[in-house]
Amino acid sequence: MYFLDRQRGSDGSFIYRTGKNFNYPLHRDRKGNYIVKSGETLRVSMTSDFFLEEADMWRKEAWDIIHERPDVKFFLLTKRPERVLSSLPHDWNDGWENVMLNVTCENQRRADERIPILLSLPFKHVGLMCAPFIGKVSIRKYLQTGRIEQVLCDGENYDGARECNFDWVKELHDECVESNTTFAFLGIGNNFVKDGKHYRLNSSTQKLMAYKSNMNYKGKEFVYNLKSPLGFPLQKEEMYVPYFPDHCLTCSMKIICNGCSNCGKCKR
Ligand code: SF4
Secondary structure: OHHHHHHOOOOOOOOOOOOOOOOHHHOEOOOOOEOOOOOOEEEEOOOOOOOOHHHHHHHHHHHHHHHHOOOOEEEEEEOOHHHOHHHOOOOOOOOOOOEEEEEEOOOHHHHHHHHHHHHHOOOOEEEEEEOOOOOOOOOHHHHOOOOEEEEEEEOOOOOOOOOEEHHHHHHHHHHHHHOOOEEEEEEOOOOEEEOOEEEOOOHHHHHHHHHHOOOOEOOOOOOOOOEOOOOOEOOHHHOOOOOOOHHHOOOHHHHHOOOOOOOOOOOO
């Protein structure tokens, strides 16, 4: 994130509230329909952290937006699960059906610090992000709770990337298969080691190689009882149906992707 910000000429440590897109989930098209469709997943603050202390003053507004779209899944990611309980809205109760909380577990120490806190929190949906994946991580005992819906894994990128070893990926994948949990190996990173050989590949090739490693695994489904913005249970026919053109078929991210909007950002 810091590397990308530097390339864009900005300072990654500067924390700010985004401008007109802060309330993007509430944006409508000319016909008055929401641009983000029912059943879509929105990943929030992916280059930051939803639970940063510096963002405390903006979070109520963000919760209000999430509450106003009970038909959309919101994926929250944090390295600060210890801040979550005191940052929840007053009407949270035992969790909102449209919110999934994920913690980052880049190595065993962070996994053992953060996952127990994650599992103690009142969330209906939880998951793990092992990225950048820079060390062997075993999460078997946490998967056995049956609460973790998915585990995402990705190597490190950009300058000074640390090693991601395929043996660690395979072991994590095997633990997920054992507990029938979805495992998504999203990319090998640009310092990948397999059978003692180092690979430094560009980002689109990294996704292709991750796909070819055959590590992705679709585990048990978790039901999201989404509601329409008016509060009625959302019917299947009201849900967005993702579209995947041919170039998506060999993409490692397809397993968690919302579908293609032909924005041209995914490298062909
Ligand atoms: S739109 Fe297609 S190519 Fe892009 S991330 Fe999703 S599955 Fe991959």
